[in-house]
Amino acid sequence: MATSPSLSRQEDLALREAASGRPRTQLIANDLKLSEPERALYERLARRRFADEPLSYLLGHKEFYGRRFWVSPSCLIPRPETEGLVEAALNWATGQAHRFATEAPLRLLDLGTGSGCLAVTLTLELQARRIAVRSCATDLSEKTLQLARNNAAWLGAAVQLFHGSWTLALPDTERAGGFDLIVSNPPYVGIEDPEFLSGELSWEPAAALVGSRPSQDGMNDLRELSMQALACLAAGGLFAVEHGSRQQQQVVSCFQDAGFSHITPMNDLAGRPRYVLGRL
Numbered sequence: 001m002a003t004s005p006s007l008s009r010q011e012d013l014a015l016r017e018a019a020s021g022r023p024r025t026q027l028i029a030n031d032l033k034l035s036e037p038e039r040a041l042y043e044r045l046a047r048r049r050f051a052d053e054p055l056s057y058l059l060g061h062k063e064f065y066g067r068r069f070w071v072s073p074s075c076l077i078p079r080p081e082t083e084g085l086v087e088a089a090l091n092w093a094t095g096q097a098h099r100f101a102t103e104a105p106l107r108l109l110d111l112g113t114g115s116g117c118l119a120v121t122l123t124l125e126l127q128a129r130r131i132a133v134r135s136c137a138t139d140l141s142e143k144t145l146q147l148a149r150n151n152a153a154w155l156g157a158a159v160q161l162f163h164g165s166w167t168l169a170l171p172d173t174e175r176a177g178g179f180d181l182i183v184s185n186p187p188y189v190g191i192e193d194p195e196f197l198s199g200e201l202s203w204e205p206a207a208a209l210v211g212s213r214p215s216q217d218g219m220n221d222l223r224e225l226s227m228q229a230l231a232c233l234a235a236g237g238l239f240a241v242e243h244g245s246r247q248q249q250q251v252v253s254c255f256q257d258a259g260f261s262h263i264t265p266m267n268d269l270a271g272r273p274r275y276v277l278g279r280l
C-alpha cells in the first residue's frame, strides 16, 4: 500500500504559521486548527514541499547566525556550516581589533555574497564588538544582489554592493589600499556530484552551486578566487573560504600557489574539513 508523504513537526508548524500568519504558540494553543482558506494555502505549500522544494523558499526566509534573511530561488539558501566561516573570521578580527579605528576601519570584502548573509552578519557582529568596519560585497547575479541589498537594509548593515565577477566588480577607489578581511563561500559543487543532480539542491541557482565555469571537481572558482583575493588583500590581511568536504587539500594547494602565508585548514562543527584561511 502506498504511504502518503509526511512533514516533520517543525516543517508542519512552519507551514501552518506561513498559511495563517499566526505564531506557532497561538496555533498550538488552538489545537493547530486552520480556517478553510488557511487550510487550502497550507495544503498547496505542503504539496510543494513534498516535491522537494526547499522549506526556506516556501517561507521566503532563513535564519543565519541568529538573524532572519529573506531568500528567493534567485539566491542560495544560507547554510548553518557557513556560520563556521563567520566564527573563524570573527576570531581573527577580534585578535586584530587594536589595528582598527573609526578613521581607519577594518575593510571587509565578501565575494559572491548571495543573500548577503556573510557580509551583513560580519558587519553587524564586528560593530557589536566595537570594531569599526567598512564593508563591500560582490556578486555576478543582479537579482541576487537585489536580495542582498534588501537584507542589508532590513538588518541595518551598511554594505556597498557591486555587480560583476569576484574582485573585478570593484571600482579602483575600493581596491586602493586593499582589504583587511576577505571572505567567500564560492560555488564549489562538481557537475557530476549526485547531490547537484537531484533533490533539494536542484531548486537552487546553478550559478551559486557549480558557478559560471562548471567543472568535474568544482575547483575553478576557488582557484580563480585565491589569485584574485591575494591581489586585493592589505598587508597582514586574512582571506577565508568555505569549500566542499573533499576539496581541502586542493584548496590548500591553491593558497600555496597563489602565495598566501599562515595557511590554516579548518573543520566545521561536525568535524568535516570545510574552510581554509590564509594571510598575506
Ligand SMILES: C[S@@+](CC[C@H](N)C(=O)[O-])C[C@H]1O[C@@H](n2cnc3c(N)ncnc32)[C@H](O)[C@@H]1O
Pocket (backbone or CB within 6 Å): 075, 076, 077, 078, 079, 082, 111, 112, 113, 114, 115, 116, 117, 118, 138, 139, 140, 141, 144, 164, 165, 166, 184, 185, 186, 187, 188, 207, 208, 209, 211, 212
Ligand atoms: C555558494 S553561493 C554563496 C552565497 C552566500 N555567500 C552564502 O554563503 O550563502 C555563491 C555565490 O557566488 C555568486 N557567484 C558565482 N560566480 C560568481 C562570480 N564569478 N563573481 C561573483 N559572484 C559569483 C553566485 O551568484 C552566488 O550568489
